[in-house]
Amino acid sequence: MSDSDEMPELEDGPSQPRVHASSSNQRTAVVVAPRKRVIPEAMMCGLDDSDDDEEEEEWEEIEESVSVKTVCLFCPSVSLSVTACFAHMIDVHGFDCISFVSTNNLDQVSFIKLVNYVRKEQPAPEVLYTQEKDVWESEEYMKPTMNDDSLLMFDIEDMVSRPDDLEGGYCRSYRDATTQELQEIINKQREVMQRMLQASQVNSKPDKVWVRTVGDMRPEEDEGYFSSYAHFDIHHEMLSDRVRTESYRAALSQNSDLLKGKRVLDLGCGTGILSLFSAQAGATVAAVDMSDVIYQAMDIVKENKMEDAITLYKGRLEDLNFDHKFDYIVSEWMGYFLLFEGMLDSVLYARDHHLAAGGMLLPNRCTMMLLGVDDMEMYDKLVSFWDNVYGFKMSCMKREVVKEASTDIVKREKIITSAAQIADFDLMEIQPCDTEFTVGFSLTVSHTGQITSFVGYFDTYFDLPSAISFSTGPHAPPTHWKQTLFHLPTPRPVTEGEVVEGSISVRRKRREVRSLDVAITLDGITHRYMVE
Numbered sequence: 001m002s003d004s005d006e007m008p009e010l011e012d013g014p015s016q017p018r019v020h021a022s023s024s025n026q027r028t029a030v031v032v033a034p035r036k037r038v039i040p041e042a043m044m045c046g047l048d049d050s051d052d053d054e055e056e057e058e059w060e061e062i063e064e065s066v067s068v069k070t071v072c073l074f075c076p077s078v079s080l081s082v083t084a085c086f087a088h089m090i091d092v093h094g095f096d097c098i099s100f101v102s103t104n105n106l107d108q109v110s111f112i113k114l115v116n117y118v119r120k121e122q123p124a125p126e127v128l129y130t131q132e133k134d135v136w137e138s139e140e141y142m143k144p145t146m147n148d149d150s151l152l153m154f155d156i157e158d159m160v161s162r163p164d165d166l167e168g169g170y171c172r173s174y175r176d177a178t179t180q181e182l183q184e185i186i187n188k189q190r191e192v193m194q195r196m197l198q199a200s201q202v203n204s205k206p207d208k209v210w211v212r213t214v215g216d217m218r219p220e221e222d223e224g225y226f227s228s229y230a231h232f233d234i235h236h237e238m239l240s241d242r243v244r245t246e247s248y249r250a251a252l253s254q255n256s257d258l259l260k261g262k263r264v265l266d267l268g269c270g271t272g273i274l275s276l277f278s279a280q281a282g283a284t285v286a287a288v289d290m291s292d293v294i295y296q297a298m299d300i301v302k303e304n305k306m307e308d309a310i311t312l313y314k315g316r317l318e319d320l321n322f323d324h325k326f327d328y329i330v331s332e333w334m335g336y337f338l339l340f341e342g343m344l345d346s347v348l349y350a351r352d353h354h355l356a357a358g359g360m361l362l363p364n365r366c367t368m369m370l371l372g373v374d375d376m377e378m379y380d381k382l383v384s385f386w387d388n389v390y391g392f393k394m395s396c397m398k399r400e401v402v403k404e405a406s407t408d409i410v411k412r413e414k415i416i417t418s419a420a421q422i423a424d425f426d427l428m429e430i431q432p433c434d435t436e437f438t439v440g441f442s443l444t445v446s447h448t449g450q451i452t453s454f455v456g457y458f459d460t461y462f463d464l465p466s467a468i469s470f471s472t473g474p475h476a477p478p479t480h481w482k483q484t485l486f487h488l489p490t491p492r493p494v495t496e497g498e499v500v501e502g503s504i505s506v507r508r509k510r511r512e513v514r515s516l517d518v519a520i521t522l523d524g525i526t527h528r529y530m531v532e
Helices: 082-093 097-103 108-121 156-160 179-202 219-228 232-240 242-253 273-280 293-303 344-354 376-382 396-401
Strands: 028-031 061-064 263-267 284-289 310-314 326-331 355-362 365-373 406-408 420-426 437-444 449-462 468-471 483-494 499-508 516-522 525-531
Touching: 082 097, 232 242, 242 273, 242 449, 242 468, 263 273, 263 344, 273 284, 273 293, 273 310, 273 326, 284 293, 293 310, 326 344, 344 355, 365 437, 376 449, 376 483, 396 483, 420 437, 483 516, 483 525
Parallel strands: 263 284, 263 326, 284 310, 326 355
Antiparallel strands: 028 061, 365 420, 365 449, 406 483, 437 499, 449 468, 449 483, 499 516, 516 525
């Protein structure tokens, strides 16, 4: 849906929905966060100004249930399972819905309009076969004719794309569908409904917006950001990072006396590993994530029989309300060069709105570091490469290449200077504006050579009775964050003992606030970089 689409708004009431990891075999409910949200007309299900406040405060719920009922398009008194309904329309009305959609090349939106058109105008089945599809393509048919119409949630595009279900049209009766096939259809319905709910949330605003001093997140940026965490490879990469994961586990397990009986908020829970560590330490956990990985987290919690200790919430933290505050807020929010991704904003919001007096963020301190390296091999690979490309000069590319900070593991032996601390964030005290800064640095050269790149990294601290910390620098075991390299356009010669002085500026990108603009000034020349 484009940003220009006009959509009615629906106010949420004070009810607090949650995702419960239920052990029931009959039903699993996934409830999304309440918010003042913009609902596409296809999801309004007949809501109008006459809907009372009680109806507006109802939770939005997505269910898996083999008892989902679908009303026939042509005889509203008939309500059957979705599979039986398709078979009924073939047998009684001679209307093969799947074949009709396939023959007319209808996409999901056109199918929604078709359903609403038939329910509103009540054409005879045979009439549909003679009409042009322009008849039901009007935008007025995006508004549902029937409340809670399950046909609007059916993923028709997936069904017509299955060659085993189609052979010159509809080749087998839905009445013969197996239990497994039926469950697949229901799962697809849940996925479609979730996508529609997410679309309804993309352009919404919460009742109270926490104003970020460096600019609020734009909806399309949040959409892309959260959807990236729905892919499982990124979670595999993070969980495989033993430095990261073992540090969090040590901080929680070795301080279990502090966590036992306490309330913990796991912000950006992903697969829920930090929630599991916290619950294992004796805490009661509220786990929050906006991406669809929350559904896998729910299954993981059930699989480990942690339902009584962990409650899962799907939504942006800024849109959630809790009936209590938390003793600890744990989050793995750090991005490349620490600040890339901008998730720290949400952590600070959680601190200011959901942390109990005397509570603590985990981790509670991070520092940012900078040093110089002499790595001509990497420099030649990334920068000098453009001087001769199959016999042609492409040196103009070098100016653009060096603007993009790269992420890589730097070999320890390539370090040529001392490290300088460029930021020290006490997470219990800082504000979002503190993440934009300009600071000078001094680096002492360890041996004669040349600085080909500056390298940025960060260190993380859990200041607890049993203190834990880890570094992402080139001197430490590698992590999935690696290091961030800022390549110089031309290597800078240095001699042993020389002190190299300069300054570094870090700013949010104004149009892509999860990305960073970095400027390094050296010898009176400013080099600008993008971290994105």
